[in-house]
Amino acid sequence: MRKHQTLGVYLHAQGVSRRAFLKFCSATASLMALPPSAAAQVAAALAAARRPSVIWLSFQECTGCTESLTRSHAPTLESLIFDAISLDYHHTLQAASGESAEAARIAAMEENEGEYLLVVDGSIPLGNPGYSTIAGMSNLDMLRETAGGAAAIIAVGTCAAFGGIPHASPNPTGAVSVSEIITDKPIVNVSGCPPIPVVITGVLAHFLTFGTLPDLDHLGRPVAFFGQNIHDRCYRRPFYERGQFAHTFDDEGARKGWCLYELGCKGPTTYNACATLKWNEGTSYPIASGHGCLGCSEPDFWDKGSFYTPISAGLWGSRETLIGAAAAGAALGVGSALAARARKKKARAAEEAES
Amino acid sequence: MNDRVIVDPITRIEGHLRIEARMDGDRIAEAWSSGTMVRGIEIILRGRDPRDAWAFTQRICGVCTLVHGIASIRAVEDALKYEIPKNAQLIRNLMIGAQYVHDHVMHFYHLHALDWVDVVSALQADPQATSDLAQSISKYPKSSPGYFSDMRMKLKKFVESGQLGIFAKGYWGHPAYKLPPEANLMAFAHYLEALSWQRDVAKLHTIFGGKSPHPNFLVGGVPCPIDLNSDSAINSARLATVQNVIVQMREFVDQVYLPDTLAIAGFYKDWTTQGEGVGNFLCYGDFPEQGINDPATFLFPRGAILGRDLSTIHEVDLYAMDQVREHVAHSWYDYDGGKTVGLHPYDGETALNYDGPTPPYEHLDVEESYSWVKSPRWKGNVMEVGPLARVLMLYASGHEQTQELVNYTLQTLDVPVEALFSTLGRTAARTLESKVVADNMQTWYDNLIDNIKAGDTRTFNEVLWEPSTWPKQARGVGFTEAPRGALAHWIVIEDGKIANYQAVVPSTWNAGPRDAAGQPGPYEAALAGHRLHDPKQPVEILRTIHSFDPCIACAVHIMDPNGKELVNVKIC
Numbered sequence: 001m002r003k004h005q006t007l008g009v010y011l012h013a014q015g016v017s018r019r020a021f022l023k024f025c026s027a028t029a030s031l032m033a034l035p036p037s038a039a040a041q042v043a044a045a046l047a048a049a050r051r052p053s054v055i056w057l058s059f060q061e062c063t064g065c066t067e068s069l070t071r072s073h074a075p076t077l078e079s080l081i082f083d084a085i086s087l088d089y090h091h092t093l094q095a096a097s098g099e100s101a102e103a104a105r106i107a108a109m110e111e112n113e114g115e116y117l118l119v120v121d122g123s124i125p126l127g128n129p130g131y132s133t134i135a136g137m138s139n140l141d142m143l144r145e146t147a148g149g150a151a152a153i154i155a156v157g158t159c160a161a162f163g164g165i166p167h168a169s170p171n172p173t174g175a176v177s178v179s180e181i182i183t184d185k186p187i188v189n190v191s192g193c194p195p196i197p198v199v200i201t202g203v204l205a206h207f208l209t210f211g212t213l214p215d216l217d218h219l220g221r222p223v224a225f226f227g228q229n230i231h232d233r234c235y236r237r238p239f240y241e242r243g244q245f246a247h248t249f250d251d252e253g254a255r256k257g258w259c260l261y262e263l264g265c266k267g268p269t270t271y272n273a274c275a276t277l278k279w280n281e282g283t284s285y286p287i288a289s290g291h292g293c294l295g296c297s298e299p300d301f302w303d304k305g306s307f308y309t310p311i312s313a314g315l316w317g318s319r320e321t322l323i324g325a326a327a328a329g330a331a332l333g334v335g336s337a338l339a340a341r342a343r344k345k346k347a348r349a350a351e352e353a354e355s
Numbered sequence: 356m357n358d359r360v361i362v363d364p365i366t367r368i369e370g371h372l373r374i375e376a377r378m379d380g381d382r383i384a385e386a387w388s389s390g391t392m393v394r395g396i397e398i399i400l401r402g403r404d405p406r407d408a409w410a411f412t413q414r415i416c417g418v419c420t421l422v423h424g425i426a427s428i429r430a431v432e433d434a435l436k437y438e439i440p441k442n443a444q445l446i447r448n449l450m451i452g453a454q455y456v457h458d459h460v461m462h463f464y465h466l467h468a469l470d471w472v473d474v475v476s477a478l479q480a481d482p483q484a485t486s487d488l489a490q491s492i493s494k495y496p497k498s499s500p501g502y503f504s505d506m507r508m509k510l511k512k513f514v515e516s517g518q519l520g521i522f523a524k525g526y527w528g529h530p531a532y533k534l535p536p537e538a539n540l541m542a543f544a545h546y547l548e549a550l551s552w553q554r555d556v557a558k559l560h561t562i563f564g565g566k567s568p569h570p571n572f573l574v575g576g577v578p579c580p581i582d583l584n585s586d587s588a589i590n591s592a593r594l595a596t597v598q599n600v601i602v603q604m605r606e607f608v609d610q611v612y613l614p615d616t617l618a619i620a621g622f623y624k625d626w627t628t629q630g631e632g633v634g635n636f637l638c639y640g641d642f643p644e645q646g647i648n649d650p651a652t653f654l655f656p657r658g659a660i661l662g663r664d665l666s667t668i669h670e671v672d673l674y675a676m677d678q679v680r681e682h683v684a685h686s687w688y689d690y691d692g693g694k695t696v697g698l699h700p701y702d703g704e705t706a707l708n709y710d711g712p713t714p715p716y717e718h719l720d721v722e723e724s725y726s727w728v729k730s731p732r733w734k735g736n737v738m739e740v741g742p743l744a745r746v747l748m749l750y751a752s753g754h755e756q757t758q759e760l761v762n763y764t765l766q767t768l769d770v771p772v773e774a775l776f777s778t779l780g781r782t783a784a785r786t787l788e789s790k791v792v793a794d795n796m797q798t799w800y801d802n803l804i805d806n807i808k809a810g811d812t813r814t815f816n817e818v819l820w821e822p823s824t825w826p827k828q829a830r831g832v833g834f835t836e837a838p839r840g841a842l843a844h845w846i847v848i849e850d851g852k853i854a855n856y857q858a859v860v861p862s863t864w865n866a867g868p869r870d871a872a873g874q875p876g877p878y879e880a881a882l883a884g885h886r887l888h889d890p891k892q893p894v895e896i897l898r899t900i901h902s903f904d905p906c907i908a909c910a911v912h913i914m915d916p917n918g919k920e921l922v923n924v925k926i927c
Contacts, residue, residue: 062414062416063370063418064420064569067420068568070550071567072554078550081521082520086520088521090521091367092367092369092466094366095367095522095523096525097362097364097367100526103524130687130714133392134364136373136712136715137715138714141715164414165396165414166399168399170399171399172395172707173395173707175394193569248820249580250815254580254588255582255585255587256582256585257585274566280561280567283558285566288587289578290579290588291564291579294571307407
């Protein structure tokens, strides 16, 4: 990736004179209805510090990823867009519509060629260009055009990262992920349906703070947030080991916070930070609120059988070695859990025999 | 086509919407609304476990993030005659209520406000005068001159950076913006406050559903157990957080959202006489007191209003085959019986048939199909759904608080009751019903506490959980009043699997294209007659379209009950 430059340095390198730059600043000032004296301040600000430009494209999506972005408490969305980045194109938030919106995207691409960060949510339908268009342009064309000058791409949400729900069988629109189309740019997959709010902003913060992209796992996800499976970090894990399970949603085990494995929890094969970072400023996460993990940060989680079928039933495929390994680990866990239960039964029988 | 104004993308909405308008001089003669994205979630649902459907349908929309989950579990429960415990009913009411207040506030400040608020003008505001203004309309504590001075400084620094980000290329300085700089600065400050507030109040969903957006639901109840002696269930600490959220919601609605709406509306009274649309309104009703099968006890009543006539509320029956019907005359789908018939959702059929222009394109062919949204009709009538429909229904059916709120609003703005049938009426109705819902949340919470006190902690009914207990065939309807309006899912279950699934959603009602009879949809009808000051800066179109709060990912849905060829693509 090219080292980030200020606009002043960039324009100088492009052969743009100081005079032309100041003229641009006057135009910017007048566009904003600022007094002419403000042009100098604009020039100083522009030349000194430039917030990295971010272009956010939304394709076959539900806007849940953007909603999740707004829920981040650190960094907050408002601190990001006012102090850290320049969010130059984002359908849900931007003021301009229609031609003006597209002009903002084009301007951001031209002014920040090779420098801007591209964020994508939603999958891209290859079945027909008419399945999803923006300003009359197919998603495929818009992705290719915008990715061309991007420094890096962040695929936010399971749809952009792995195809997500539009990709679920029988994939009626031929939906694919970003990485199936763009192969010549660094891509970070921030999966989840939606991703945890602070994971989305955490990846952006990493880029802004360290100037690099974070280390990734074999599916292109940051290891900081997707390096561990939920089961290993879950506060209910000890109950799994002891063989204490909730058998239905409102039984003693459910109320006491025992393991949800038998109710279909996909925690053992799901790599995400729900159990450590939790959701919405540490308020809870799905398992802590009584429902098994859906596995939403994994590829094809929609097609792995019912959400209420335990994974030991063999419905969870082993497409990736890692997932296979995790399943094997889970099977071992079940084994030890069963052994624990057998031990308890034996102990009880012994007690009864004694009495 | 030079007389055609095109706005695509319509931003600050959910999803992908395009508006084309034919101009007659500076006025819109006719308009066309097009949903430009399709995913096919109903096709994906076929053959799956009905208990899983809520998770799929919930991903229809991440903004109104729980409404499709609710409609789905209710559809399965209706099909199976599945009773849910009282606590589950109350917790669902609290979750739906929280969605309303959260969603409406965010719509007002983050999606709609920039149609009325000129951010750049706020730079000219005097902090002392802004403080005087704020304190004259509300007791909201963040109203000192120092606070507004800081806000102005923040905005000034941002604008002077030369990087306007989300505000770039906005229509700043457009003569349609009428607010004085002080009102603009106050609104900008509240834009930021609302962003912070919504993060906190979303936690109600997280407590009961484990995450926000997309909290978890459960056929037969709710997944979160109640146990006052457990650190891992709904206990007194989690309940206290819920109570805290309800207080925060009510304070923000009373002290910020409601006074801001009235203050801003006072400068835009010309928008109480335009943007009406079709004058027909439809509600399915919601917030049951005694269970979903007793509409008489709903907070929001069920019914239809035709031709602005508030004296007659027509009965609505979601099972009746001659009431709700969907048409595809101008949608990119085919029907076996041809494109001129309308089908009840139980009989619904759909095959994708994109015969629009090959992208990249300049214009849609509005004489043919031009949208991925279908055209639902109620007894053949085009119907508007949403906050205005609900407020009119509450008003017409004698709901006292609503009548007081509506009368107070009309009096404050000094406008007649007809002003409700307008762009601004729609926006104000959203604010007023937020207050009704926020206040009722306290009642549902109190009822939940009373029920727990009485010893009832049940949250889930396991009797019909196993598909082996189900009839071989069953079908049902799940409905809710989503923030954007009447929403229903129709499900057909065979051998424990989904045989057919159909969602008819609020933005399908509002954003749909013309039907075979040529009747325009509500968006299309509402835009006719609008005068555009500058077609390149179509803020007038945005005002009326945003007043409906479009949710286009919701609006586009497809299904096929017969397993025939689903996708038939023809590029012309």
